[in-house]
Amino acid sequence: MAPRRRTVLAAVSTATATAAAGCTNLLGTGADDETDGSTSADEVATAFVDDLANGRFERASERFVENERDRYGDPGRLERVWLAFETVGGAFEEVVETSVTASNRGKVVTVTLAFDRDDHDCGVIVDTESRIRNCGIADEYERPTYVDSNAFDERDVSLSVPDCSLSGTVATPTDGNGVPGIVLVHDDGPMTADTPRGATRTFADLAEGLATRGVASLRYDKRDTACEVALDEYTLDRVTVDDAAVAIERLRAVDGVDPDRIVVVGHGLGGRAAPRIAARDGDLAGVVGLAAPARPYLELTLEQLEHKATVGSHEWEDMRATYETWVDESDRVREGEYEPDEQLLGKPGAFWDSITAYDHVQTAAEVDVPFRFLQGERDFQVTVTDDLERWERELDGKSATTFETYEGLNHLFMPGKGESLAFAYAVRNNVAEEVVDDIASWIGEL
Incomplete structure (x- = not known):
């Protein structure tokens, strides 16, 4: 700079x-x-x-x-x-x-x-x-200093998924053969491959940072960004799990990547879905959950919005009104009083049906694969107390499961100080280098 x-x-x-x-x-x-x-x-x-x-x-x-x-x-x-x-x-x-x-x-x-x-x-x-x-x-993104663009090659790929084609990017280390690889799985909401939010690009930082450290990666556009998804078909499988499964097979076929050393790295909702992805695949080398929610998703969604509505000293009237509407809608979700194509709390009823029917903690306990859960301590969306500690309690005794927290990092694993805000995701910043190093080291030991 x-x-x-x-x-x-x-x-x-x-x-x-x-x-x-x-x-x-x-x-x-x-x-x-x-x-x-x-x-x-x-x-x-x-x-x-x-x-x-x-x-x-x-x-x-x-x-x-x-x-x-x-x-x-x-x-x-x-x-x-x-x-x-x-x-x-x-x-x-x-x-x-x-x-x-x-x-x-x-x-x-x-x-x-x-x-x-x-x-x-x-x-x-x-x-x-x-x-x-x-x-x-109005910031512009800057590549983190820990990325060496000469240490890896990137190329565009296309994932053929049912009723759709997803653009993606494969990053492979320039030196080495038989390297491990990761598939990055998105958080909630429409996302493209780099997961840009203003001047931040979480998946670009992770993919290029890990490629610099000898780990290949595949990141891709999320289905609800690239393709039309009918409301009554908008389920966890449809928008997350199905396409991740295709991406895993695509990465296994990349020259220089060891097909037996593929790891899913899921962020937010992607981390919650990762046990299901692992269970379906049956042959992953590991799973990394980045700010993976453990508590009921309805509770998580409502508390996130409450934070957005109440943070700071000035009330934001539109946000407050949205929160009050969502409180009413949450009662209907709890009671199951909705149609699959009806929008509630920003999601179709089909999504709420699918997320409620999925026991993510039990699935993680049953899957025979190493897990690594990482959590920023300044994350207001997914928290150490409400989520990471629940993972720890519920998976107590499961072998090859480890946990790590990071002081000062938010939901995007980017540094800051003071109250955590969603608006900060647009301010120029990068995933902390210690997170990239941690993931690379853990994968290297698998």
């Missing part, structure tokens, strides 16, 4: 100082908070960031055009965006620079912010009347 520029915007003008009333931390000046059509887009965006940096989320909200305020400018949403920057970047220091590009909605201003651990970009859309229409995290 280029060295950080330590100069505050040269473009800070009298108009900007006027717009950024009452703040001394960012612009070093104060005045009445007034803007008009003559204020430039970068001045509006800088004044807006000044509000965020100083916790003035209500005033930041008032800068939004009225018809976008509820959706994008809610003080609760703005607080979460800012907290996400701070959890990854650390304490805010200053604005480094701005850049402005035109769009059909006005001007897109990228504000580069200096934090004590790194620089990050905030994107702000400003209309022709100096009102804000949207804002968000």
Whole structure:
């Protein structure tokens, strides 16, 4: 990464100082908070960031055009965006620079912010009347330093699955033959092969980091991203297990990969499904569960949303309303009062039927394969107390089953400090090197 520029915007003008009333931390000046059509887009965006940096989320909200305020400018949403920057970047220091590009909605201003651990970009859309229409995290992904691109080769592949074709990527070490291989299995929701979320790519980090360390990999687009899935067919098998089975066989056929040393690495829901994948395959060398949920999935889903609705000091009205709706819908799921094609808690009834019928813990206990469960201690979605410790209790006595926790890592196994937030998944970050090393070492001992 280029060295950080330590100069505050040269473009800070009298108009900007006027717009950024009452703040001394960012612009070093104060005045009445007034803007008009003559204020430039970068001045509006800088004044807006000044509000965020100083916790003035209500005033930041008032800068939004009225018809976008509820959706994008809610003080609760703005607080979460800012907290996400701070959890990854650390304490805010200053604005480094701005850049402005035109769009059909006005001007897109990228504000580069200096934090004590790194620089990050905030994107702000400003209309022709100096009102804000949207804002968000605008970082770009960077490959982790522990990846050596000369140590492996990557090529695109296509997985032929029933009624669909999935794009994927195979990474193989340039040196070595008969190497072990992993198939990466996605978390809940639509995902492509790299699992990009803003400026993070969990599966790209894992695949390339492991390939650097002599482990081949296959990652692929999830079915509900690449193909149409009927609601009444949206089951755990259909969107996760079936395609993972195809990917395993595809990796076994890759030149240089030892077909007897294939490991499934499942993240989130993929980790919960991994015992079923192992039972179906019958010949895996091992399973790694990354933040694998152990508690009932309905409970997990509702508690995740509750966290999103309540984190921070400002209520996010839309998130709160969604949570209240999901509380009502959860009662119907418990009672089985729904149709297979009916959406409840963001999932079709067919999914709830399939996840309820699957005893993941019992399946893991019965499968004769080594398991390794990894868990970040800052993960609000899957937790040490509610999930990892249950795996430990239920699998107590099962041979070749081990567990590891990581201080400071979130659900994506990326570092940060403070309250864990979903918005932080979009802030530029990488899977911690210690996690990649741990997986590589464990596979090497199988």
